[in-house]
Amino acid sequence: MIHYEGRVFRPPSEAYSLIVQVTIGCSHNKCTFCDMYKEKRFRVRPLEEVKADFDEARRMYRRVDRIFLADGDALMCRAEHMAEVLRYIKKLFPECERVTSYGSPKSVLVKTPEELKMLHELGLEMIYLGLESGNDEVLRRINKGETADEIVRAGLMVKEAGMKLSVTCIAGLGSTELSEAHAIDTARALSRMKPEYIGLLTLLFELETPLMRDWQEGRFYLMNPVEIAAETLILLEHIDCEGSIFRANHASNYxxxxGTLNRDREAMCSRLRQALDGKIKFRSEAFRAR
Ligand code: SF4
Structure with missing residues (x-):
């Protein structure tokens, strides 16, 4: 059996990937809206354990096309540690077409451009980076631990190393008070990075987090579907990301x-306007999930 510790998360596009934990948890683990790794203390798994999981996967699967390296911040391990993991994957799974991982801004920024390039050459194809918001006040309030500029710099380093970049942001994170600034600044940050993929989620509470407690105790207002649609419209009206694939078709979205930007921007804006006019139904709360 492949060894998994605690709950394991992966981006929707890695649904059919082999997942192996290179690290456990998230090195930051302090974002107020996030419940993903709260029960875990961050650590880098010893190489022997990681290799044993790959050996087991080789015995279990005849063909492995894609591999996703978990947990929340797999790239946080030293470049040489990650390089050894990638060399082992190359040796064991020559058929594998794509290796990807989450990468926090810090995990990218602490590496040199040469190290990132080496990891790409060894097979690391894409990094999933959480922007959450391009607005520094929103980032401060959610305790992201990074400024928008730092996150953009990390995204640009990933691209300069030759890797693809997938960036996630979250509608509703600034509540109504910061909604417009959140939308415009997020559009600006995305436009600077021009990631290959942009995923827009919508804030949703499931398990307890500090932000959920703020909401329950009246300190945070959770935006309704109309307000979220209006915010998303502002974001799309300000974005300039030629060629980026934009998706807000996650179960959390209303x-x-x-579509592909900028080509499909107007069609997506028009869909939002129709929703605001009541011509398209919002996803009901009962069917929303993270
Ligand atoms: S960096 Fe990502 S995984 Fe870590 S706490 Fe923040 S949102 Fe959660």
Missing amino acids: VNLA
Whole structure:
């Protein structure tokens, strides 16, 4: 059996990937909206354990096309540690077409451009980076631990190393008070990075987090579907990301949107306007999930 510690998360696009934990948890683990790794203390798994999981996967699967390296911040391990993992994957799974991982801004920024390039050459194809918001006040309030500029710099380093970049942001994170600034600054940060993929989720509470407690105790207002649609419209009206694939078709979103920027921007804006006019139904709360 492959060894998994605690709950394991992966981006929707890694649904059919082999997942192996290179690290446990998230090195930051302090974002107020996030419940993903709260029960874990961050650590880098010893190489022997990681290799044993890959050996087991080789015995279990005849063909492995994609591999996702978990947990929340797999790239936080030293470059040489990650390089050894990637060399082992190359040796064991020559058929594997794509290796990806989450990468916090810090995990990218502490590496040199040469190290990132080496990891790409060894097979690391894409990094999933959480921007959450391009607005520094929103980032401060959610305790992201990074400024928008730092996150953009990390994204640009990933791209300069030759890797693809997938960036996630979250509608509703600034509540109504910061909604417009959140939308415009997020559009600006995305436009600077021009990631290959942009995923827009919508804030949703499931398990207890500090932000959920703020909401329950009246300190945080959770935006309704109309307000979220209006915010998303502002974001799309300000974005300039030629060629980026934009998706807001996650179970947390009230209105499904998918298209290639900038070509499909107007069609997506028009869908949001229709939702605001009541011509498209919002996803009901009962069907929303993270
Ligand atoms: S960096 Fe990502 S995984 Fe870590 S606490 Fe923040 S949102 Fe959660």
